Amino acid sequence: MSDCSSHDQAIPLATDIGIARQGTFDAAAFERAIADLLGACGLDAAGPHMGRTPQRVRELWQRRLLGGYDLDPAEALGEGFADPRGDMVVVRGIAVHGVCPHHLVPFRGLAHVAYLPGGRLHGFGRIARLVDAIGHRFTYQEWMTRDIAEALMRHGKARGAACVVEAEQLCLLLGEDRRGDERVITQAFTGEFQHSEHSEHAAQARNEFLRAIASGRRE
Template sequence: MDAIVKNFPHNKDDRPTQKEAEDAVRVLLRWAGDDPAREGLLDTPKRVAKAYRELFSGYDQDPEEILGRTFEEVSGYDDMVLVRDIPFHSHCEHHMVPIIGKAHVAYLPSGRVLGLSKIARLVDIYGRRLQTQEAMTAQIADALDKTLRPEGVAVMIEAEHMCMAMRGVQKQGSTTLTTRFTGKFKIDPTEQARFLTLVRNA
């Protein structure tokens, strides 16, 4: 499934044209009960297509390229690197409504470290795709594990899903929490507990 998600958008010939995208928005406006020809909606299809290009820009970015450059001169540092409270916006793949949350990402270096901004950018890449929170959590952890080859990776995501808040059960303020651990974080409860303690002790 990941291979399909990653490779399909890179085939530009398979993508609808700008006009086709705008026409699709007009159909949705009509289906919702409004008139795409009225003054306030004349430019809406163009704006929506432009917004979607930005909101789903993660399909055009390769995580391996973002994580490609690492640093070995770390003066012997081999303890946990944690970037906490990384804000993100994503969209539920089931209803295409927002997921709003924050990610906490840590790894145990194995001779190499990343620039800290790379971790935030990695979260954005996967956030700017249609997602489930469970899949996004796993994708971030697996990308770090595959590219950096650290001693272990820990990822926690906390998010509110508008598909629960705006529709369906309409439970505003409920938060979903997901985690993914690899390497030492997975096999050593002490490392897991240390990660969770550092995340929670804001």
């Protein structure tokens, strides 16, 4: 195992996103648990093929699969810059992944995000970072989709926000009832995408967004 501190310092942020973490990530305990798991499977965790597996698995989980716990969605998005334009902004095809809390396997796919500026514009890379901060946790795809849209409203000062996530759920693809190519699509609309003084305006915004992402959706 690697020489790592028993508790890596984590930032206690965004406890309302995904499955809340009750403490900090215990790197040493995680590696011991992986070694125990390999032993429970009848494998030699100290052998030539798996001697560094506990460290590798820990690094993957801590840095990538669960790295969102150490990110603040507000800081990931940033303040943007003042701009009077109010036209819809769409960022399509953002790679996204999360971890299913039921089976402890990842799901992965694409997030399509849009917002109606409320006086501020945000960098496209910043929006992708926001998706990472929210997705890289134990969470459900449905929650992730809603959390992304609500974060754009709350932290991005948007008049409205929308998010569609299309993902492959490994717990479904590898399950007993698997069919081989199932994809799950979840949608969330907030603000003027959901309602406005004139209901037809919200419907028009939703349709415009859905057309924009459908025109280039990957098969």
